[in-house]
Amino acid sequence: MDLTSTYIRAVKSLDQIDIAVLVNNIILDAAQQKASDIHIEPWESTVPIRLRISGILRELTHLPHEFLDRIAGRLKVMADLVTYETELPQEGRAPASPDFGNVELRVSIFPTVRGEKIVVRLFDPQNRSFDLDTLGFVSDTIENFKTLIRQPSGLILLNGPTGSGKTTAIYSALCHLIDAHGPTISISTVEDPVEFNLPMISQSQISNSRGFTYPKALRSLMRQDPEAIMIGEIRDPETAAIAVQAGLTGHMVISTIHSDSTVGVYARLINMEIEPFLLASSITGVLGLRLLRTICPRCKVEDQPNSEHLTLLPEGFVNETTFYTGSGCDNCSQTGYHGRVAVTELLNSSETLREGVIQKLRTSKLLDIAIEQGMTTLWQNAMAKVQRGVTSLEEVIRVITVNQL
Numbered sequence: 532m533d534l535t536s537t538y539i540r541a542v543k544s545l546d547q548i549d550i551a552v553l554v555n556n557i558i559l560d561a562a563q564q565k566a567s568d569i570h571i572e573p574w575e576s577t578v579p580i581r582l583r584i585s586g587i588l589r590e591l592t593h594l595p596h597e598f599l600d601r602i603a604g605r606l607k608v609m610a611d612l613v614t615y616e617t618e619l620p621q622e623g624r625a626p627a628s629p630d631f632g633n634v635e636l637r638v639s640i641f642p643t644v645r646g647e648k649i650v651v652r653l654f655d656p657q658n659r660s661f662d663l664d665t666l667g668f669v670s671d672t673i674e675n676f677k678t679l680i681r682q683p684s685g686l687i688l689l690n691g692p693t694g695s696g697k698t699t700a701i702y703s704a705l706c707h708l709i710d711a712h713g714p715t716i717s718i719s720t721v722e723d724p725v726e727f728n729l730p731m732i733s734q735s736q737i738s739n740s741r742g743f744t745y746p747k748a749l750r751s752l753m754r755q756d757p758e759a760i761m762i763g764e765i766r767d768p769e770t771a772a773i774a775v776q777a778g779l780t781g782h783m784v785i786s787t788i789h790s791d792s793t794v795g796v797y798a799r800l801i802n803m804e805i806e807p808f809l810l811a812s813s814i815t816g817v818l819g820l821r822l823l824r825t826i827c828p829r830c831k832v833e834d835q836p837n838s839e840h841l842t843l844l845p846e847g848f849v850n851e852t853t854f855y856t857g858s859g860c861d862n863c864s865q866t867g868y869h870g871r872v873a874v875t876e877l878l879n880s881s882e883t884l885r886e887g888v889i890q891k892l893r894t895s896k897l898l899d900i901a902i903e904q905g906m907t908t909l910w911q912n913a914m915a916k917v918q919r920g921v922t923s924l925e926e927v928i929r930v931i932t933v934n935q936l
């Protein structure tokens with residue numbers, strides 16, 4: 532597939548371009564290619580339009596510099612932002628419209644020395660179902676995860692880099708609770724941003740500029756009698772303390788946290804000055820998540836991975852495995868990959884692990900305990916997908932840190 536914007540190809544001269552139509556067409560191109568984000572930014576000599584597809588940025592087209600301010604202006608109008616403001620970051624949303632593929636937009640504008648950098652995130656409100664069973668988790672993980680979220684109290688944390696499917700997994704967990712309990716459960720969320728509106732759930736949008744911060748929202752929310760609480764992200768000690776407390780006092784709390792590994796969330800929270808014994812008693816599970824691109828079925832071929840990568844694997848595994856990759860075709864825009872699948876590791880809190888946390892054992896020691904207690908690691912789950920020919924060894928190495936062997 533030629534990635535030049537459909538509209539650019541259709542016009543004869545750049546002078547004829549109608550900016551509103553151009554912007555609509557860029558979004559339409561992105562939506563049709565199932566991109567998650569559009570990046571528009573001033574480089575030295577051009578303004579590249581890039582799309583993030585299956586986690587990877589790719590160039591759609593390049594435009595002359597004089598288009599940038601007009602595109603920014605148009606997107607500001609669409610997202611209800613201040614059009615004359617060019618020196619401060621702005622964020623806004625635009626509702627879905629048939630003019631640009633029925634996707635909702637979150638527009639983020641950021642000043643750089645060469646002009647405004649624009650990132651538009653696309654959400655397809657029609658096409659989203661939040662079902663734990665369709666995320667691609669292995670069945671043991673789904674069952675264990677469902678057991679965790681159906682407990683009446685405790686803190687469940689999801690961990691993974693941006694774009695690893697955490698929001699989808701967390702929304703699916705909440706929808707699972709609604710399916711299980713119907714109108715007998717009260718679920719509230721505080722999020723930044725609210726990405727999709729879910730039925731039967733009270734979702735709130737944090738606004739730091741108005742002082743409606745995570746801690747402030749959560750303190751009030753505790754008086755709203757919720758049974759399950761979703762916190763978009765734990766990123767400060769105050770939010771962490773409230774989340775832990777809520778998990779200990781009869782609420783199912785689910786949230787995300789950044790750390791370098793699944794087991795590493797304990798160290799991250801200890802660094803936020805949460806007492807280890809509180810973590811040990813409140814955290815019931817941690818789910819590590821990554822997304823792997825899956826090999827395009829139309830150009831899938833056997834592959835001989837490079838020897839450096841093979842040295843990372845046990846000899847027995849190499850001998851027993853037929854490796855595959857995608858050679859690139861029109862179906863996958865010559866990338867060799869089409870679609871993505873989740874890969875997980877679910878840490879279930881156990882007595883031994885809790886003792887380890889209280890003793891402030893190093894993350895590597897906690898990992899040993901988790902594996903001893905039966906945790907299948909991200910790497911092991913990913914290797915099972917390599918063995919089944921779902922993804923390539925190269926893709927696993929790109930996404931998963933090898934020290935998680």
Ligand SMILES: [Zn+2]
Nearest residue numbers: 827830860863
């Ligand atoms: Zn292909």
